[in-house]
Amino acid sequence: MTQQTSNTQAGSTRNSYRKSHGGKGVAPLFGLLPLAVLLLIWQIFGNPHSVFFPQPNRWLTAINSLQQQGTLWTSILATASTFVQSIIVATLIGTTLGLALGSINWGGKALDPLLDFLRNLPAAALVPAAAIVLGTNTKMALVIVVFSSVWPILLSTRSAIMNLSPVLSSSITNLRLSGPRRTSVMIGSALPGILLGVRVAAPLALIVTLLAEFITNLSGVGALILSAQQNFNSAEVYALLLLAGVLALVVNSIVSAIEASVLRRHGPVTT
């Protein structure tokens, strides 16, 4: 499943994305069928001695030996932990800044060139700079991941706040809501937009987490891939690639489930 990071895309996808949750229980797994068939064909017709294209059964062996060494689960946990922490921090920061920028009446439009510049900085290019400043550690990975995944949330929140109905804004003022109560009403109304941002940000955060581990050799699935490649262990490379794919799928369905349950109270999408 691909997601556009573009902010303008966010508005137009909003109408369809919640509907698509309808048959999500079966659809993604069923949709994986071609991949399963491909792997099966690979298994049957592949060359058992190929160095570059090892058959899938050898991938399993490779994964198994990783598990026996004890590195598999600790790596998955390390990756998951970086990912989860980052996406939470990115959501908090993105929502706060988006809310602030969306609330000022010029919408922070003057800052657009800066925001565009920052969000288009490639994560890979940030790693060396962050490594110099923070050293090669998990904190640095967190910073990189948060920095790369905060933008979709920020922009989506900002546009949701800017597009709040004038009737709602008038109601808020007329009922003299202020402080936390006012903020909570605004966040509630912007929630579909905020969650759309999170949905776009989550796969991005996972990619950058792997990338950070890959480049810096911090422990994690990314680092496993790197060492497998350095050892010319092609079966392990493929196995870990598959694992990364599975992680992405899991992330996606968790985010979708959270989104669906949070937005249940919002009812069907109108407009």
Add this chain to the structure above:
Amino acid sequence: MSEVRNQDEVIYQVHDLSVNLRRRGQERVILKSLSFDVRKEECLSIVGPSGTGKTTLLRALAGLIPYAGSVRYLGETLDGPASDVVLVFQDYVNALLRWRTVQKNVALGIEGRIPRDQCQERIDEAIETVGLQNYRDSYPWELSGGMQQRVQIARALAMKPKVLLFDEPFGSLDAMTREGLQDELLRVRSVFQATCVFITHDIDEAVYLGDRLMLLSGSPASLSFEVDIHLGETRNQISTKESGEFLSLRHQVHEQMRKAHGASQSTN
């Protein structure tokens, strides 16, 4: 002495009110030199064609937009959102919070401001007044348009406001629902003694609900006609609307509206 009492009877004193609005850098005079009073516990109907500036006038009375001239609310110059004044919008979908149940929507204006048990009492009372006691825990999007508008009215009533400002509240509802809600509004008004300003472009509705009627017309908009309505306390959709008084008022307002329209066309 008599002046003091007079002050008490008047909720709004509007003198020479003008409003300019700016859109895409262009400033336009929307309201020009309006002067009128809103008296305590009356229902003042304001009719006018679409786009004249009725909503703008209500927003000015609620203290939501800057204006020129003088608006005195309860004797004091209005600058900023007026307290104890609640707007009821036509667009109930956006006025309500879709993720809150009926009860929680009704609570919006009072929660955290008065003690909890008192708050719940007021919520229950308001919900019962509009007849939604079986829908306390429903979400707005589960209700019909008329019921959603009732929720918005209950939200306003729960605040026990001094003034209710209605902006074409029944404009997007079908005729049957609309008549039902009009009668409900009359009934609510006999229970909660609030002052109302009721804006609509439906002449029948304006006459049926009002104690007094003003016509807003022209561009920029000004007040061109005012009439007292003596239809009594209890009104009935069928008999009241067939009464001679109703028909003659309706006739006058129509005529005035046509005149105002002709005048504004010839000046443009």
